Amino acid sequence: xxxxxxxxxxxxxxxxxxxxxxxxxxxxxxxxxxxxxxxxxxxxxxxxxxxxxxxxxxxxxxxxxxxxxxxxxxxxxxxxxxxxxxxxxxxxxxxxxxxxxxxxxxxxxxxxxxxxxxxxxxxxxxxxxxxxxxxxxxxxxxxxxxxxxxxxxxxxxxxxxxxxxxxxxxxxxxxxxxxxxxxxxxxxxxxxxxxxxxxxxxxxxxxxxxxxxxxxxxxxxxxxxxxxxxxxxxxxxxxxxxxxxxxxxxxxxxxxxxxxxxxxxxxxxxxxxxxxxxxxxxxxxxxxxxxxxxxxxxxxxxxxxxxxxxxxxxxxxxxxxxxxxxxxxxxxxxxxxxx
Amino acid sequence: xxxxxxxxxxxxxxxxxxxxxxxxxxxxxxxxxxxxxxxxxxxxxxxxxxxxxxxxxxxxxxxxxxxxxxxxxxxxxxxxxxxxxxxxxxxxxxxxxxxxxxxxxxxxxxxxxxxxxxxxxxxxxxxxxxxxxxxxxxxxxxxxxxxxxxxxxxxxxxxxxxxxxxxxxxxxxxxxxxxxxxxxxxxxxxxxxxxxxxxxxxxxxxxxxxxxxxxxxxxxxxxxxxxxxxxxxxxxxxxxxxxxxxxxxxxxxxxxxxxxxxxxxxxxxxxxxxxxxxxxxxxxxxxxxxxxxxxxxxxxxxxxxxxxxxxxxxxxxxxxxxxxxxxxxxxxxxxxxxx
Numbered sequence: 104x105x106x107x108x109x110x111x112x113x114x115x116x117x118x119x120x121x122x123x124x125x126x127x128x129x130x131x132x133x134x135x136x137x138x139x140x141x142x143x144x145x146x147x148x149x150x151x152x153x154x155x156x157x158x159x160x161x162x163x164x165x166x167x168x169x170x171x172x173x174x175x176x177x178x179x180x181x182x183x184x185x186x187x188x189x190x191x192x193x194x195x196x197x198x199x200x201x202x203x204x205x206x207x208x209x210x211x212x213x214x215x216x217x218x219x220x221x222x223x224x225x226x227x228x229x230x231x232x233x234x235x236x237x238x239x240x241x242x243x244x245x246x247x248x249x250x251x252x253x254x255x256x257x258x259x260x261x262x263x264x265x266x267x268x269x270x271x272x273x274x275x276x277x278x279x280x281x282x283x284x285x286x287x288x289x290x291x292x293x294x295x296x297x298x299x300x301x302x303x304x305x306x307x308x309x310x311x312x313x314x315x316x317x318x319x320x321x322x323x324x325x326x327x328x329x330x331x332x333x334x335x336x337x338x339x340x341x342x343x344x345x346x347x348x349x350x351x352x353x354x355x356x357x358x359x360x361x362x363x364x365x366x367x368x369x370x371x372x373x374x375x376x377x378x379x380x381x382x383x384x385x386x387x388x389x390x391x392x393x394x395x396x397x398x399x400x401x402x403x404x405x406x407x408x409x410x411x412x413x414x415x416x417x418x419x420x421x422x423x424x425x426x427x428x429x430x431x432x433x434x435x436x437x438x439x440x441x442x
Numbered sequence: 443x444x445x446x447x448x449x450x451x452x453x454x455x456x457x458x459x460x461x462x463x464x465x466x467x468x469x470x471x472x473x474x475x476x477x478x479x480x481x482x483x484x485x486x487x488x489x490x491x492x493x494x495x496x497x498x499x500x501x502x503x504x505x506x507x508x509x510x511x512x513x514x515x516x517x518x519x520x521x522x523x524x525x526x527x528x529x530x531x532x533x534x535x536x537x538x539x540x541x542x543x544x545x546x547x548x549x550x551x552x553x554x555x556x557x558x559x560x561x562x563x564x565x566x567x568x569x570x571x572x573x574x575x576x577x578x579x580x581x582x583x584x585x586x587x588x589x590x591x592x593x594x595x596x597x598x599x600x601x602x603x604x605x606x607x608x609x610x611x612x613x614x615x616x617x618x619x620x621x622x623x624x625x626x627x628x629x630x631x632x633x634x635x636x637x638x639x640x641x642x643x644x645x646x647x648x649x650x651x652x653x654x655x656x657x658x659x660x661x662x663x664x665x666x667x668x669x670x671x672x673x674x675x676x677x678x679x680x681x682x683x684x685x686x687x688x689x690x691x692x693x694x695x696x697x698x699x700x701x702x703x704x705x706x707x708x709x710x711x712x713x714x715x716x717x718x719x720x721x722x723x724x725x726x727x728x729x730x731x732x733x734x735x736x737x738x739x740x741x742x743x744x745x746x747x748x749x750x751x752x753x754x755x756x757x758x759x760x761x762x763x764x765x766x767x768x769x770x771x772x773x774x775x776x777x778x779x780x781x
Contacts, residue, residue: 147605201570205563224544227566228603231540234570235596238577242589250581250589257574264567266486 120432121163127426128171131185135167138189142236153221153229157196160212165325166296167192173300173314175426183244183303190253191296193237198260198292200230205264206351210344249299256295263287272380274362274373276354285326286319293322313420317430320414325437327407330355331400332441334391346387352377356406358390360399369393404441411438459771460502466765467510470524474506477528481575492560492568496535499551504664505635506531512639512653514765522583522642529592530635532576537599537631539569544603545690549683588638595634602626611719613701613712615693624665625658632661652759656769659753664776666746669694670739671780673730685726691716695745697729699738708732743780750777 125132143154167188174184202208203216204223210216218226234257241250267284270276297318301311333348334357348355354377362373372389376382394400411434421427464471482493506527513523541547542555543562549555557565573596580592606623609615636657640650672687673696687694693716701712711728714720733739750773760766 145601145604147601147608149604149608150601198570201566205566224607225604227540227544228600228607230570231537231573232597232600232604234573235593235598235600238593239590239597242586242593245586247581247584247586251578254574254577254581258571258578259574261567261571261574262484262486262489265484265488265564265571268563268567269486269488 120429120436124168124172124426124429124433127429128168128175131171131175131188132164132168134182134185135164135171135188135192138185139192142189142193142240143233145232149221149225150229150232153200153217153225154196154233156214156217156220157199157211158192160214162212164192166195166292169293169296169318169321170300172426172430173297173318174304175300176314176421176424176430177301177304177306177310179300179304181303183246183249184300186240186244187246187249187253187299187303188296190237190240191292191299193233193240194253194257194260195292197230197233197237198264200226200233202264204230205268208347244303246299246302248302252295252298252302256291259287259291263289263291271354272352272378274354274358274370274378276359278356278359278363281354281356281359282323285323289326290319290322293325294318297321309420313417316417317414320410320417321434321437324407324410324414324434327356327403327410328438328441330357331403331407334394334400335441346390349376349387349390350382352380356403357394357399360402361390361394361397364397364399365393404438407438407441411435459768459775463507463511463765463768463772466768467507467514470510470514470527471503471507473521473524474503474510474527474531477524478531481528481532481579482572484571488560488564489568489571492539492556492564493535493572495553495556495559496538496550497531499553501551503531505534505631508632508635508657508660509639511765511769512636512657513643514639515653515760515763515769516640516643516645516649518639518643520642522585522588523639525579525583526585526588526592526638526642527635529576529579530631530638532572532579533592533596533599534631536569536572536576537603539565539572541603543569544607547686583642585638585641587641591634591637591641595630598626598630602628602630610693611691611717613693613697613709613717615698617695617698617702620693620695620698621662624662628665629658629661632664633657636660648759652756655756656753659749659756660773660776663746663749663753663773666695666742666749667777667780669696670742670746673733673739674780685729688715688726688729689721691719695742696733696738699741700729700733700736703736703738704732743777746777746780750774 139158143151143158145151170184170188170191199211200217203211203218204226208216209219216226217229238254241253263284263286267288270280270284294315295318297314298311301314304310330348333355334346358373358377362370365373372393376386376390415431415434418427418431478497482490482497484490509523509527509530538550539556542550542557543565547555548558555565556568560568577593580589602623602625606627609619609623633654634657636653637650640653643649669687672694673685675684697712697716701709704712711732715725715729754770754773757766757770
């Protein structure tokens, strides 16, 4: 299966996409950031210290930007989207804190993980605090529909993480099963973040479903590209090390495809290294060579492109506008990160 | 400071208190249990397996009973209290799962902890799932006031757990600081559980504040007695081992008082064993002897009695009824467990 080589102009659009979106949501994102800082305060100093370490560590705030941009796209003029955007970032941060404990990760966004600095115990508990705080903040908006969407997302995300744990060591995982995992653990929050932008705007003409679909497919594309990046030199751009997923025995799409396309000798390699966690020097290089042979990293990006197109088409119901254009270019950004 | 020896009739009342309450809420608690079973279901089998291990392990369901009893006390006739009671039990279970990971506990309610059977990773993530599910369920009641109370409780509980972590190794913790910890980590959920029983009933005459106060003080008393029980032979009744808190270096009220009342040699003992985690054979026996000398276990129960009285008096606004009487006797039960 071939790879569509992006045109130079696509790449440039992609690089500018985040800047384009950021410019349109800048003043509201400043309010989101103020709100985040204010609401992570606590009489217990370890809480803002630990949460701040991660929240201030230069994440792109992609998810809260989705909420702000979606509300703008729907012509919203109130303030609830700021509160809900901060809520989404708190939920995301809580998930990252718990993920790093579960995965025993040492690095995140190019710096030591909170669990290395403050310990696993504090990371679990501060994650719980942020989740509780997120719910407090969303209750303040009094939007029962937003509460429904975000509480569903919270349960689905955790369900996806448990599912991932269950399939973690199974090299025979199907692409469908893997999609189910990432739809839950990653796409559910993208989807909720975008959808609640429509909810606060009281839209009536399919905008909510459109943004739910946009967010979901963008989230799937985003995760697939993350999976590909983990095996390329670009992983350092994520502040992680190349091959982290391999070393942790994580079955992601590049492996799922390689296992299905490989011969018995290759399958035994995947079984030994990932299923039995028996890795030797040089195994990562072998893994990369097998993936290269079956072009599974490029094809993972190609699969991402498919979901990206679905995300873009979901925006069709909205009239043209700068924010619509920025959300469309954001799809390019999520995918062209791979190059 | 002396210990008030309870009359034989008090003890008997206490023993009957839970049975008395259980009889009054039996049919609703059956609905709560049905609801709990139904809502812990998931396509991911590990979730009901792990959650069920703890939920079915014979906890007394004290917190959801508080919600049902409070609603009864307020004359409620709908069904939302059943859903909210199940929510409270899910929140409690999530906390226990995370607590056992944080404390590295091996036993809970006389059986192996979920983290021993399924691992720390699954315990963290299933805890997150139950918290998400709890929020979904409370949103279904559409009671913004109940949502506010329960989301506040979620944040406060986690805050209390982090605070406990921060003071964990400080033998010079004051009684006030310790009360702050247990008011947050334990009493907040008792308080919320009782208060929401009034909220669903749309009470107007101080019933909500009364039940909040009842729950809070009952929770403090309950935790203090738990702390005392940990150092007595009765700990086995909790399904734990005598001295677990000591071995884990937890500073609870029996230690706080012993440290304040002790001489320098004794303080050095507490510093070595709890602050520096340097324990030798025979240290638990020495700890018990020092506590006995300063009567700090008995005085911890005596302090619990004080909060128990506050809880009982908070019920004063309600007219006499069997359920009021059962809630009053529940205070005796919580305290007389110590004997």
